[in-house]
Amino acid sequence: MSRRLHIEVFRYNPLDPNSEPHMQSFYVNEYDSMTLFIALNIIRDEQDPTLQFDFCCRAGICGSCGMVINGRPGLACHTQTRDLPDHIVLHPLPVFKLIGDLSVDTGTWFRDAGARxxxxxxxxxxxxxxxxxxxxxxxxxxxxxxxxxxxxxxxxxxxxxxxxxxxxxxxxxxxxxxxxxxxxxxxxxxxxxxxxxxxxxxxxxxxxxxxxxxxxxxxxxxxxxxxxxxxxxxxxxxxxxxxxxxxxxxxxxxxxxxxxxx
CATH class of the missing domain: 1.10.1060.10 (Alpha-helical ferredoxin)
Structure with a gap:
């Protein structure tokens, strides 16, 4: 029997003066071979279209979907939900500038480091x-x-x-x-x-x-x-x-x- 996942996501839009950092809970029905990337897309498509996170290739090549998954940095597209508990807590990657929710600006950091x-x-x-x-x-x-x-x-x-x-x-x-x-x-x-x-x-x-x-x-x-x-x-x-x-x-x-x- 598939699990019902409780996905707790950090929410904050630094460009919105009325936005305050907080955690928001979503619930998704798990199925075989589901990745965290798929779960987040289900949330955005069916529950909250304002959820911000980055993705591109969904194959572990672009590196866009990096986030902190239950306290550990990782790629959403590489992470199978079956390998996680049914309560999943997501935060944006630290160090990088926050764009919004789970989206951060890694490009500027790596461009500056490459120049240095x-x-x-x-x-x-x-x-x-x-x-x-x-x-x-x-x-x-x-x-x-x-x-x-x-x-x-x-x-x-x-x-x-x-x-x-x-x-x-x-x-x-x-x-x-x-x-x-x-x-x-x-x-x-x-x-x-x-x-x-x-x-x-x-x-x-x-x-x-x-x-x-x-x-x-x-x-x-x-x-x-x-x-x-x-x-x-x-x-x-x-x-x-x-x-x-x-x-x-x-x-x-x-x-x-x-x-x-x-």
Whole structure:
């Protein structure tokens, strides 16, 4: 027998002077293979057309439907209601600017973060030649880069980050993983000093408290903490190059994974 779901939703429209933050209850009959995305659409179609939440692809690709589901950031389209209790509480993702109800502005945050980390390939080529042959790379390296390029910018990792919740200037794990993607890319000609200037501070790799919340909620299962650790190790070694003896640095550089093939 199907359950009757009690879905409690945060409601607030910051553009309406008469609106006040509150929780509103809705009830939906559950059926097999129902996702939270479907349940919210039923609510909006049949009960309250003013309910605000974002969606686009409904396939876990666009990252639009990120929200806090029973205290845990996640994607509504990836969340089966059968995996949740019959009382579901929904809040908007913290850290990001609230648009209304469950809708937040992740685009501005990620655009600003992309500009801060200079998220593009840097080289000295004066002009792109569309007729030139593409730069070749080994399949294993291409797969490593692709692994870090799978981020859909849903904002779940940022919302689960204790540092990002306390500090607006923290770049977050997804930005650091994106820097690691360019560090791996042989077409990017930046050196360790260049990367240090971008994320070698407490807004970047040295600001992480290591709570693992980001990787724990990532819907694409990207190894965010691994990449953060790798980049932090590389930049920490770079920062003491003029202090520690060369033989000590060599031992540190060859201990553990450090993207040494780059």
């Amino acid at each position: 980390i200079e998220a593009w390939v840097h080289n000295d080529h004066e002009q792109f030649d569309p007729k030139a042959e593409e730069v070749r790379m080994e399949n294993d390296l291409a797969n490593e880069i692709f692994e870090l390029d799978r981020c859909i910018e849903c904002g779940c990792c940022v919302s689960a980050c204790g540092t990002a919740r306390m500090r607006e200037d923290f770049l977050g794990a997804t930005s650091i993983a994106r820097v690691a993607r360019f560090y791996l890319d042989p077409r990017d000609e930046r050196n360790e000093e260049n990367y240090y200037q971008v994320i070698g501070n407490d807004q970047g790799v040295f600001g992480c408290m290591g709570l693992l919340g980001c990787e724990d909620v990532c819907p694409k299962h990207i190894p965010l903490q691994d990449q953060l650790g790798i980049m932090r190790r590389m930049l920490a070694i770079h920062s003491v190059k003029g202090i520690l003896p060369k033989r000590v640095l060599e031992k540190l550089q060859h201990k553990g994974c450090c993207h040494e093939s780059h």
